[in-house]
Ligand code: NAD
């Protein structure tokens with residue numbers, strides 16, 4: 411078989427620091443497991459590229475990316491003199507963030523962000539049931555609140571109006587929701603009848619999909635989501651269903667997060683809920699994420715931790731690389747290196763159990779994880 415080709419995009423701030431750790435682990439796994447794995451570093455979109463070329467990425471960035479099977483990204487966002495929205499604008503002005511350009515341009519319409527509290531990870535909730543947290547948030551990744559259409563009218567005047575359009579398509583909704591049910595069924599196969607979720611319509615179920623909307627205030631897309639959800643749910647009689655308005659969901663994520671299994675949400679709601687879910691799994695330093703097209707392998711998938719470039723701790727060796735390493739495991743799984751992915755996940759889990767992550771520097775955490783690998 412041909413070697414899997416991956417592109418590493420370190421990005422900014424702690425993105426660069428955690429990418430260094432991912433490379434150490436990839437080198438170790440490649441050697442240890444004989445993985446046929448090739449990688450290149452695409453230094454953009456980094457500060458350096460920007461300084462030299464005045465733009466975030468080369469014009470043919472997407473074409474270049476398509477030369478790979480997967481992309482691994484640190485994080486983007488630099489606390490430099492430019493404000494976020496400027497830094498993220500492409501030369502043609504199409505998109506806000508290179509990140510969003512990749513998600514949309516490569517049609518990576520599903521973002522998966524699992525939240526599991528591993529033993530030994532910081533538990534922020536007092537209730538011991540928080541140890542059972544094991545949910546998967548699936549976030550719409552191609553439309554919704556992120557279409558970046560709209561603008562500022564009569565800018566700077568007292569009459570200024572800013573508009574920001576949200577677009578939800580039936581096609582985009584249906585593929586998203588069906589994918590959530592498929593994942594719920596896979597989880598059902600893994601967990602068997604060990605878990606139990608309340609479902610008013612179908613009775614208690616061992617797996618569940620919770621739909622998130624704000625349909626009381628945003629009825630157009632709320633109704634579309636609700637309707638499609640009900641249609642797709644009929645194809646999955648074994649999966650429980652429930653719905654939460656996004657504000658109540660935030661409350662329940664804190665009050666009783668163990669009552670969630672698969673959660674399916676729009677682009678923006680998913681973004682917000684997954685920072686919260688990250689805390690349930692021990693913090694942003696432990697939260698992995700992937701952007702995939704579940705129907706197609708034509709384009710590379712994009713793997714990146716949920717966290718950003720963390721300017722408040724960048725350059726201090728304080729970043730926890732575990733989120734990036736769990737993300738790397740997701741990527742290895744996607745590339746077909748299942749056993750190595752599992753070994754890496756186990757090493758992260760073992761390391762959490764046996765060490766005090768919070769007292770260690772970034773590279774020391776990786777030392778511990780590599781020691782567990784060997
Ligand atoms: P952030 O995720 O960078 O940081 C939020 C908080 O979590 C900070 O206090 C930070 O120190 C902490 N944190 C994050 N990752 C950590 C880790 N691995 N270990 C320990 N602590 C960690 O969010 P922010 O501060 O709102 O955003 C900073 C920049 O990152 C912004 O420019 C934002 O747009 C960008 N961002 C990029 C991505 C991405 O590229 N995937 C994701 C989120 C935010």
Ligand code: IPM
Nearest residue numbers: 486487507509510681716718
């Ligand atoms: C994330 C980030 C991005 C998002 C930003 C950087 C545009 O917060 O990946 O969660 O909102 O999707």
Ligand code: MN
Nearest residue numbers: 681682685716
């Ligand atoms: Mn986010």
